[in-house]
Amino acid sequence: MLEKSQRVLELEERLVAFMEEHIYPNEARFYREAEDHGPWAVYPVVEQLKPKAREAGLWNLFLPHCEHGGGLSNLEYAPLCEIMGRSHLAPEIFNCSAPDTGNMEVLARYGTPEQQARWLMPLLAGEIxxxxxxxxxxxxxxxxxxxxxxxxxxxxxxxxxxxxxxxxxxxxxxxxxxxxxxxxxxxxxxxxxxxxxxxxxxxxxxxxxxxxxxxxxxxxxxxxxxxxxxxxxxxxxxxxxxxxGRGFEIAQGRLGPGRIHHCMRLIGLAERTLEKMCLRMAERAPFGKPLSDQSVSRERIAESRIMIEQCRLLTLKTAHMMDTVGNKGARSEIAMIKIAVPNMACKVIDWAIQAFGGGGTSNDFGLAAAYATARLLRLADGPDEVHRDQLARLGFRKQMGNRQRGGASNWAPALSDRALGVVTK
The missing domain is CATH 2.40.110.10 (Butyryl-CoA Dehydrogenase, subunit A, domain 2)
Incomplete structure (x- = not known):
């Protein structure tokens, strides 16, 4: 499941190079333009970089196998989306940002030829x-x-x-x-x-x-x-x-891919935040020794590493299931990552803010906007509580169905009444 195709490896290499050359050096400008121009304007840096991404062949990577381009499976797209998620600037540059991705998928899947000609094609071209x-x-x-x-x-x-x-x-x-x-x-x-x-x-x-x-x-x-x-x-x-009467059906079809894309990007954001935290802890030396020598700092680095890896593996499993059994078959896994990944990112970013001190609460280091993103995604596309409720109901249904059939589930082996602690007469 984790083996990457040659195409994905090549795209990863090109993406990383593009991020190093064009995205990271322009982040400060991007945040400054967003603050100066406000949300009603187009940010010049975005329009300058989009043609470069298109020329580099890094355009519309989110689209699955379809007649409109893309051609990557969810599992193949996951590591690429993670790379783009390392910066708030990146997704739109590659025409892979929300809500356009979800809307393009809706139009590609459900739109008439006329709707696609009027709206989908200009969206795919990045013109609107x-x-x-x-x-x-x-x-x-x-x-x-x-x-x-x-x-x-x-x-x-x-x-x-x-x-x-x-x-x-x-x-x-x-x-x-x-x-x-x-x-x-x-x-x-x-x-x-x-x-x-x-x-x-x-x-x-x-x-x-x-x-x-x-x-x-x-x-x-x-x-x-x-x-x-x-x-x-x-x-x-x-x-x-x-x-x-098909709106709810469309919403479910739209939100499945949207949720996993958010999680993929958040893993990239958390990974980059951990990198920043490690560098900060190595540089700062309060009370006579570097923060990196403090046991609490080391514990946070270790816990962050564990949580990121856990979330990445669960997200890759979810992507694989979406590719093989469909969104409906992967409902439990989609719910799990939608709960786990934003909570993980909030925790890692919070620890990074603590390591940066007062500066972490500004956006000089990109941490305040990162935390706002992670916290927002505990609500967007369904709050944690809704996904936990759905996950529990699916779990109960599976367990009760297996118990009635006398078989084992893939959550736990079948248990006898005695093993469950049930007193029988």
């Missing part, structure tokens, strides 16, 4: 950006069936109404389309068939981007989150994705 509008301020959006936004049929059109927030990319002037989730059939007894997804042009009358939302005080990096109101937005029925 997109947004994803699902979360709402008035309801607990961790349960997508709670969504209150409306998609109402009216003649040849749908009329869209809703109040969304944490709609990533809506403030970007290059954003041209929003994938909007709302209810077309709110009275359907099947709560998972009430929702639909529709493509809403960003400049359609009635779309109002109310404000940019910071992530722990950061605007534009690591996210361009926004609050958006849709008031009687009229779009043609041809903009509907897949069909009425």
């Amino acid at each position: 950006r997109s947004a994803f509008a699902m979360t709402e301020p008035a309801v607990a959006s961790s349960d997508a069936t709670n969504i209150e936004s409306e998609i109402r049929a009216d003649g040849d059109d749908y009329v869209v109404n809703g109040h969304k927030w944490y709609t990533t990319n809506a403030t970007d002037p290059r954003c041209k389309v929003i994938i909007f989730m709302g209810k077309t059939d709110p009275d359907n007894p099947d709560r998972h068939r009430q929702q639909s997804m529709i493509l809403v042009p960003r400049d359609a009358p009635g779309v109002e981007v109310v404000r940019s939302l910071p992530v722990m005080g950061f605007y534009g990096v690591p996210d361009r989150a926004a609050e958006v109101v849709f008031r009687d937005v009229r779009v043609p029925k041809s903009n509907l994705l897949l069909g009425e």
Whole structure:
């Protein structure tokens, strides 16, 4: 499972070289431009580097085997995504950043030829950006069936109404389309068939981007989150994705790859943070000896190494399962990495901030933005609690099914009543 193909090894080598030559030297500029220009602008450094990445053949690597390019499996993409995740600047440079990756996958998988021609091809070319509008301020959006936004049929059109927030990319002037989730059939007894997804042009009358939302005080990096109101937005029925009542299905198909991509990138961010922490501990010598000689420092380095390796292996296993048994067959593993990886990254980054002292709370060393990213991802694409609940329910179901059949599970060997401590008469 862990053996890399020659193609992946070559891409890794080219990615690492590109990161060294173009990404790391421009990070300070990137953060400065994000702060100076704000979340409503295009950052010049991004537009200057994107053509270089495309010329280097490091473009749209996220796409699985499909007619639109890519051709890498999830397992092959994992180490490449990890390399890109080492810097907040990198993913967009390679056209591999959220939410565009998820939106492109949706369009590639579910879009009509007309939808693909209008939106997918410019996204693949990096000419435009997109947004994803699902979360709402008035309801607990961790349960997508709670969504209150409306998609109402009216003649040849749908009329869209809703109040969304944490709609990533809506403030970007290059954003041209929003994938909007709302209810077309709110009275359907099947709560998972009430929702639909529709493509809403960003400049359609009635779309109002109310404000940019910071992530722990950061605007534009690591996210361009926004609050958006849709008031009687009229779009043609041809903009509907897949069909009425298929929104929840699309969401599940979209979020599986999105979750693993986040985890892959976070492993790269945690790995780089550990490197920074080791260098800092070697350089600083309070109370007469380097921090690296302090037992507490060594313990944190060791624990970080263990946690990163555990998360990497679990993520690679998940990628392999997604490739071989599909997203549904890998539900437990996707839930596990979505819980484990952001929590691991938060811990490693927190220890690094502690090693850097007061400077770690600024963004001079990239740690504050790194922590904001990791902490955000304990909520994005479903909070920890939802994934733990799903994982537990899947585990109970598997154990009870195996017990009824009298067989063993792959979690634990079959146990007799006596071995379980059950008193029988």
